Amino acid sequence: MRRFTVLCGGYIVSMTGTALTSFALTVWIYLETGSTIQFAIGFILSLLPAIALSPFAGALVDRWDRRTVMLAGDTVGVCTSLSLAVLAGLDVLEPWHIFVTITVRSALGAFLVPALNASVTQLAPRSQLGRANGMVMTATAVSQTVAPALGGLLIVAIGLPGILAIDCATFLLNIAILLRLRIPRPTPSEDGPAGIFGEIREGWHHLATRRGLVPLLCFYAALNLAVGFVDVLFTPLVIGMASVTALGAVLTAGGVGMFLGGATMAAWGGPPKRIHGIAGLAVPLGFFLCLGALRPSIALVAVAAFGFQFCSMIIDGTSRSVLQTEVEPGMQGRAFAAFNMITNTVLFTGYMLAGPVSERIFEPLLRPDGALADTVGRVIGVGAGRGSAFLILLLGVAVLIVARLAYFSRDLRALRDDVPLTAPAAADAAPKQRADAAGSSSGREPAARP
Template sequence: MSAQPVKQQQSLKPFLALWVGQVFSLLGSQLVQFALIWWLTQQTGSATVLAVASIVGLVPQVVLGPFVGPLVDRWNRKWTMILADTVVALATLVLAILFWVGQADIWHVYVILFVRALGSTFHNPAMTASTSLMVPQEHLTRVQGLNQMLNGGLNIISAPLGALLLQLLPLQGVLMIDMVTAAVAITTVLLIRVPQPRHEAGATGSAVGQYWHDLRAGFRYVLGWRGLLILMGMATLINLVLSPSTSFIPLLVTEHFQGTAWHLGAMEAALGIGVLVGGVLLGAWGGFKNRIYTSLVGLIGLGFSVLFLGLVPVSLFPLAVLAMGLMGLMSSITNGPIMAVLQAAVAPSMQGRVFTLLSSAAMAMMPLGLAVAGPLADVIGVRTWFLIGGLLTLALGIGGQFIPALVNLEKDRDDHLEREPPMAQITQMESSSQSV
C-alpha cells in the first residue's frame, strides 16, 4: 500500500471536529463548576464544605483511575466518550430540576460533583488515547499546544463569564447551558470516526478474568519501561511540590505583598494569559525534534519562574505578576510535549491504562502535598516554600537531560510498542463500524 492513502487517512479534520466539540463541553463544565462552588460558598461559608467538594472531585480519578484504564482500552472509545458525556449531562439535568423545584441540598451537589468527576475519569483518557490514532505524529505537539491554549483561555474567561451568568440567570439556568454544550460535544463525536487500536492477546475465560489480566498487563507495561517510570516519578514529585504553591498564592498576596482581591485577580489572570501564550507558541513552533527536550526546557523555565516569584520583594508587585505569567507559559511548554511523547511512544492499546495511572499518581500528590506543605509553610513561611519548589523543579529539569532512559523515551518505543497493523489498516477496519 502506498504512503499517500495513509496520509489521507491521518487527516486532521476528524480530530479537529472532535476537538471543537470538546471546547464547548469544557466551557460548560467549567461554568457549572464555578456556579456550584459559588453556591456552596454562599450557602455555607464553610471551608470544610469547600474542601469536601474538592475531595469529592478528586476521588474518582485518584482512586478509580487505575481501574478505569483497562476498561477504556478494551471498550469502544467513541462510545465511551459518548456514554460518559451523556451520564454527566443527565446527572446535571437532575440537579437543575432539583434547584428549579427548590429541593436541592448540599449532598445533592456532592453527588453531582462525584458523577461529573467519574465521567471525566472515563472520558479524558478515552479522548487522549484516541488522539494518537487520529493525529499524525508530527502534529501531536502542536495539538497539545492547542489544548494548552484552550486551558489558558478557559482559565481567563470561565470565572468572569460564570459570575455574569449567575447575575442574569438562576443557577438551574447555568446548569442548562451545560446541557446544551454537552449535546454539541456528543453530536460531534457521533458524526466522526474514532479508530480503535488492535487489542493485545489476553486471557481467555470470563470478562472478569480478562479485566484483571488487562489491569496486570498495564502495571507490567509501566514498570517494565524505565524511561516511562522515571517520567511518571518526575511528574508526581513536581505535582507534590508545585500544587501547594498554587494554593498558597492568596497567602503570598495578603501576607507578603499586603495586597487585595484585585492583586490576586491580576496574578490569576497573568497565569491564564501565560498558559494561553504558551499554547499558541507551542502550536506554532512544535517544539524540538526530541519532544522530551522541549518539556525539560519548559521545566527549567517553570522552576526559574517559581523561584523568581518567591524572591520578588514586597515593593515590586508587577514583577510577581510577570513571574505568574512566566509560570503559565512554561507550564504549557512543559505539559504539552509530555502528552505528545506519551501519545507517540505508548502502544495505542495501552494508552488508557498508562494515562489513568499517570493521572492518578499525579493527582494523588495534591492532597498529600497540601498536608505536608501547609504546616511546613506556617513554620518556614510561604515564600520559602516557593523557593524550595522552584529549586527542586529547576534541578529536575536540568538533571533530566542527563538521564538516557528519559531523553530516549521515544527512541525506545519500538522495544515496548506492540505489533500493530499500519495506521491505514486500523482506520479501514474501523470505517465500517465507527461511521454513523
C-alpha cells in the first residue's frame, strides 16, 4: 500500500496542475473570443478523442508496461504545456493552438485513465481496493476544488504563461516519482487472441459475459445520462435565480462534497455488499436532485450540490472496485477502457441533448404564461431557469427508479468485496454445465480448462 500512496501523491500534484491549466485555458478562450461556440468546441474536443481511442488504448495498456504509459503521458503533457507557454509569452497564442492541445490531452487520457485504474490492483492489496479508489478520487476532488480557487488569482498575478509553467513543474515532479516506483506487470494470457482487434474483442466479450458487470454497466450508463443533463443545466439553474457569485458558492459546496465523499471512501472502503454502495447511494443522490430543483433557493441548491457530489464519489469508487475485483489484472486495461467508452458516450449524449431539450421544451412550459405555470409552477416557481429545474426534478425521479431496478438484479445484489463473481454469465455457463454433466455420466472426467 505504501507504493500506491506514493503514486497517489504524485497523481494529486499532477492533477492539480492540469486542472489549473484547464481552468486558465477555458477562461482565456472565452475572454479572447467572447464566443460560447468556441468554448463548446473545446468542451467537445475534451471528450471525443478519448471515446474514439478507448478500445485501442485499453488493449495497448494491457500489452505495455503501465508505468511506461503514465511516464509517456506526463512527458507529452510537459511538451504541450511548454509549447503553449512559449506561444503565450510571445503573444502569438491562438484558439486553435489550445484546441490541438485539448485534443492531444484527451487522446492521452484514453491511455492514462485505464493505466492508472488497472495499476491499483497491482499496488494495493485486494482487501484495500475500496480505500485505494477513495484515495484516487480524493486526489481528483482536491484538484478540481483547488483549481478554480487558485486559478482566478494566478491568472491575474502571473498570467497564462506562469500557470503553464506550474503545470510543467507538476508533470516533472510526477515523472520523478514514477521513475522511482515499480509497478508489477500482470501475467499475460498465453492463449489469448492474436492481434490488437482480437484483444479488443476479447475485452468486450470479457466485460459482457461476467456476472454483475453488464447490469453495473447499464446502471452506470443510466446514471451518467442524468449527470450529463445536470452538468449542463446547473449553471443556468443557479444564475436564473441568483448571480455568478452565488454560482461560485454553490460550486464550492459541491467541491467540498466531492472531497468528503472521496475521503469517506478512502477511510471506509465502501460497504461489503457492493449493491449498497451503488444502487443504495443512488437513492439519496436522486433525492438531492429533487431537493435542488424543488424551490428557487440557493441554500437548497448548495445542499443538493454537496449531497450529489458526495454520493457520486462513493458510487464511482464502489464501481471501480467491482471492476478491479471481478476482472483479472491482465484484462483490466481493456475492461476499464470499454466501460469508460460506453459510459462516456452516454455522458456526451447528455451534454448534447440537455441544452436543446431544456430551451425548446421545458423552459417555455414554466414561463409566467407557460402551459405548466399554474400547476407545476405553483410548486417549483416560474421564470428563467425553472424549466431546467423541472427537468432536473424529473431526472431525480428517474434516478430513484433506476436505483430501485438495480436492486432487482440478483447479480448486482450478489457482488461482495470478499467473494468475486468470476463465473461467466448464465447464458455462457449453461453449455459448459451440460458438457460437464455428460462427461460425468459417461464415466469420463471433463476436459481440463486451460
